[in-house]
Amino acid sequence: MMSISTTTVSAQQAQPQPQSTPRVLVYTATAGFRHDSIPTAIQVLGNIAGQYGVEFVFSEDRSLFTNETLSGFDGVMFVSNSDEVLDAPGQAALQTFFQSGGVYTGVHAASACLFQDNNYLQAVGAYFDYHPQLQQATFERLNSTFPATANVPDRWTFVEEVYHFRSDPRSEGAVVIMTVDESSYNNDGTSTGNYPPEGSPHPIAWYIDSPNSAQPLLDSVTKAGRSFYTSLGHTNETWQNSTFQGHVMEGLLWALGGASTRAYGVGLVGNGTASASATSTSSSPSSTASAGATGSGTAAVSSTGGVTGASASASGSSAPASSQSGSGAPGYGQLVFGKMAAVGLGMVGAVVLGTGMVL
Secondary structure (H helix, E strand, O other): OOOOEOOOHHHHOOOOOOOOOOEEEEEOOEOOOOOOOHHHHHHHHHHHOHHHOOEEEEEOOHHHOOHHHHOOOOEEEEEOOEEOOOOHHHHHHHHHHHHOOOEEEEEHHHHOEOOOOHHHHHHHOOOEEEOOOOEEEEEEEOEOOOOOOOOOOOEEEEEEOOOEEOOOHHHHOOEEEEEEOHHHOOOOOOOOOOOOOOOOOOOOEEEEOOOHHHOOOOOOOOOOOOEEEEOOOOOHHHHOOHHHHHHHHHHHHHHHOOOOOHHHOOOOOOOOOOOOOOOOOOOOOOOOOOOOOOOOOEEEEOOOOOEEOOOOOOOOOOOOOOOOOOOOOOOOOEEOOOOOOOOOOOOOOOOOOOOOEEO
């Protein structure tokens, strides 16, 4: 069994309390393979948002990735994406968001997208390479004090894809907090290229306290937003597991707790009034901080945890080595019950109060 580290200073520090509810854009767009578990992830995150004191806005609309819209979010969470899910202007806006103190969280195939965007690589830590067939494996925590692993078993056995990566996330400043028992699964996968070693122990989940994606910080930004990534989360069953839910959400809260955004009274982005006296129109065009545009492919979720409308439109049906089976049919969607609500800047189309069915 791997030894457990208890020397992570940044993880042990008390988390500051936000002055307003942190708002997070959950981005589930796919340009290639699509995971069957995406609708479950959306539903689960919506249901537990209030429990963790955050507000989620779900979207698959890449047009939301502008300086104006992102300025209203404290964090972005990429969930099971695939291939090139942002165009060049969207990538540039995401880079500005990171340079403005914005927070990043990635789940599962979040490492299997934007392969040509070095800034995104610096945020996520490492790109996905391959995985063996879906099977039972035993994951081991390396840190018992970090919030995302504090309530995870020392040895956690369940059916999951064991991700292998194209580089060592430690080269991007990552601290690996979870690994896998290499004897617990059959590594029958094949690498997609001649990549550098992913490092030892095998990285499964990690955090970056001050990612290179935020450099250089914009004027009036005093600190970089943190990053957290976990490669777990392939199946519906995993998303429905309370231990996994805590793993993801505590990682998100740790990242937000770096206190680099408006929800904490600092920075150029987020839900709240920043203490910094920045006036840059490119990164902070609005003082309303209620951004989180709803429109095509978008759903808002309130901090009370109720889903307030959803759309999970998909494009593409190819299935590269990055995943197992899943739906890639155009118009792939879900049925969501709840009160639909419009929030913030850039709303596209009409929004109606009532029960929403999105096809």
